[in-house]
Amino acid sequence: MEPAGRSTELTKALADAVGAEHVLVEADVRAGYEVDWTGRFRGDALAVVRPGSVEEVAAVVRACAASGAAVVAQGGNTGLVGGGVPRPGGRQVVLSTARLRAVGEVDVAARQLLVGAGVTLAAAQATAHAAGCEVGVDLAARDSATVGGMVATNAGGVHVVRNGPMRARVAGVEAVLADGSVVRRLAGLVKDNAGYDLTGLLVGSEGTLGIVTRVLLALVPAPVERVTVALGVPSLADAVEVVGRLRRALPGLEAAEACFADGLDLVEEALRVAPPVPGRPAVTVVAEVGAWSQAAAGVLLDEVAAALDACPAIGATAVATDRPSRTRLWEARERHTEAVATLGVPHKLDVAVPLGRLAAFEAEVRARVAAVAPRSTTVLWGHVGDGNLHVNVVGPAPDDEAVDAAVLAVAAAHGGTVSAEHGIGVAKVPYLALTRSPEEVAAMRALKSALDPAGLLNPGVLFP
Ligand code: FAD
Ligand code: 2HG
Ligand code: ZN
Numbered sequence: 274m275e276p277a278g279r280s281t282e283l284t285k286a287l288a289d290a291v292g293a294e295h296v297l298v299e300a301d302v303r304a305g306y307e308v309d310w311t312g313r314f315r316g317d318a319l320a321v322v323r324p325g326s327v328e329e330v331a332a333v334v335r336a337c338a339a340s341g342a343a344v345v346a347q348g349g350n351t352g353l354v355g356g357g358v359p360r361p362g363g364r365q366v367v368l369s370t371a372r373l374r375a376v377g378e379v380d381v382a383a384r385q386l387l388v389g390a391g392v393t394l395a396a397a398q399a400t401a402h403a404a405g406c407e408v409g410v411d412l413a414a415r416d417s418a419t420v421g422g423m424v425a426t427n428a429g430g431v432h433v434v435r436n437g438p439m440r441a442r443v444a445g446v447e448a449v450l451a452d453g454s455v456v457r458r459l460a461g462l463v464k465d466n467a468g469y470d471l472t473g474l475l476v477g478s479e480g481t482l483g484i485v486t487r488v489l490l491a492l493v494p495a496p497v498e499r500v501t502v503a504l505g506v507p508s509l510a511d512a513v514e515v516v517g518r519l520r521r522a523l524p525g526l527e528a529a530e531a532c533f534a535d536g537l538d539l540v541e542e543a544l545r546v547a548p549p550v551p552g553r554p555a556v557t558v559v560a561e562v563g564a565w566s567q568a569a570a571g572v573l574l575d576e577v578a579a580a581l582d583a584c585p586a587i588g589a590t591a592v593a594t595d596r597p598s599r600t601r602l603w604e605a606r607e608r609h610t611e612a613v614a615t616l617g618v619p620h621k622l623d624v625a626v627p628l629g630r631l632a633a634f635e636a637e638v639r640a641r642v643a644a645v646a647p648r649s650t651t652v653l654w655g656h657v658g659d660g661n662l663h664v665n666v667v668g669p670a671p672d673d674e675a676v677d678a679a680v681l682a683v684a685a686a687h688g689g690t691v692s693a694e695h696g697i698g699v700a701k702v703p704y705l706a707l708t709r710s711p712e713e714v715a716a717m718r719a720l721k722s723a724l725d726p727a728g729l730l731n732p733g734v735l736f737p
Contacts (some may be wrong), residue, residue: 314355348422354698390421429694496563505554
């Protein structure tokens with residue numbers, strides 16, 4: 274039976290659109306869709322609806338528009354800024370992409386793969402890999418994060434240094450706009466300058482401009498060999514220096530990540546995962562290098578060794594070539610998010626600053642957080658090759674914004690951004706203007722009003 278207070282007319286229209294079994298209204302069934310991965314953001318949905326085709330998505334959007342209900346798209350619900358769950362107290366329907374799970378065949382010549390928005394990154398990776406390709410974007414939430422969610426957030430991850438963010442890996446999308454119309458750019462044209470780039474506009478739009486239903490992925494060739502190295506250095510400045518040298522010496526550099534000693538301590542204590550190198554260096558860099566021909570593979574290890582030899586300040590080092598050993602070197606880096614979650618509800622600030630400012634940013638941000646939230650636990654790690662650090666602070670109440678404001682102000686003061694890869698969501702709405710000019714925000718608002726004049730799609734995300 275439908276809970277009291279829910280809109281019977283709307284749920285009937287939704288059931289007509291997708292079938293009653295795909296309209297979830299009971300509180301205990303909705304619950305998992307109403308709270309985000311961190312536990313910091315939660316709200317109420319009139320219903321959760323799970324369309325199985327683009328036509329059904331369009332019908333859902335039209336039904337919601339007719340009843341004045343907003344639509345919150347949700348993929349794997351691994352987003353970290355609260356954009357994929359409903360806001361408290363609004364009239365919202367969660368549109369889950371869980372049934373948009375079709376995976377096409379790899380077009381080997383074009384190196385492209387068409388997938389439904391609800392396909393997980395891991396599933397897309399497996400299909401690409403079987404054809405000698407890769408998605409080119411990788412992140413620890415791969416088993417749950419969906420390709421649609423990654424497009425909507427312009428996800429980054431560990432391979433941005435070589436392959437760029439999700440934006441660079443999207444050859445086209447299909448999406449439903451706020452009026453229920455469908456835009457489709459799936460021909461796979463590498464060159465197409467006929468008008469505005471609608472695909473590009475939808476990438477990173479966080480569910481505010483359209484619901485992505487299918488994605489044509491631009492794959493990358495899989496390397497024939499990979500070498501993963503972990504190395505200890507005395508400071509983040511040294512890590513930046515070493516990564517710069519590796520980037521110059523090794524054109525196949527695919528990843529360059531940094532962890533700090535206290536973060537690795539936490540991962541070891543909370544999850545029983547050993548650090549990649551012994552001796553607790555202040556900073557551990559995890560880097561990965563690929564080779565794309567047998568000839569290059571034959572000399573890869575020597576080239577990596579020579580590049581490391583030329584770097585000053587390197588302490589303990591571990592090198593791995595086979596998959597199990599490489600996975601072991603990655604594990605502690607990948608499980609930081611999970612380890613922090615064992616301490617409580619985190620404040621997550623996902624910032625980037627110009628590489629030359631990264632070390633100064635780190636020192637200043639630690640001091641500012643200690644001043645603003647002295648009894649908190651602060652853990653930093655990130656994508657050092659991209660100038661992107663994740664600042665996690667556990668201690669302040671979820672709705673206490675002081676630490677968020679302080680960290681983001683330091684990032685802005687160093688010429689950085691308030692979101693490197695997770696997006697603005699609801700978490701950073703008050704801070705968008707720190708790194709975007711009034712003219713830019715006005716242009717973004719104009720786009721939003723043109724495509725979604727009634728504010729139907731993900732209200733409260735990006736703009737107040
Ligand atoms: P959701 O969380 O469901 O939604 C995220 C946003 O996208 C919301 O605003 C939602 O409304 C919108 N959305 C979802 N699907 C659609 C759609 N089909 N159409 C329109 N809008 C849609 N992120 C990184 O960038 N790099 C990382 O390295 C990284 N590592 C992570 C590690 C862990 C352990 C976790 C938990 C998260 C990590 N993330 C990372 C964050 C997260 O995985 C990404 O933001 C991912 O892109 C979200 O995908 P999702 O399917 O879970 O989206
Ligand atoms: C990562 O790089 C992810 O580990 C998650 O982007 C960051 O949990 C976080 O703050
Ligand atoms: Zn990240």
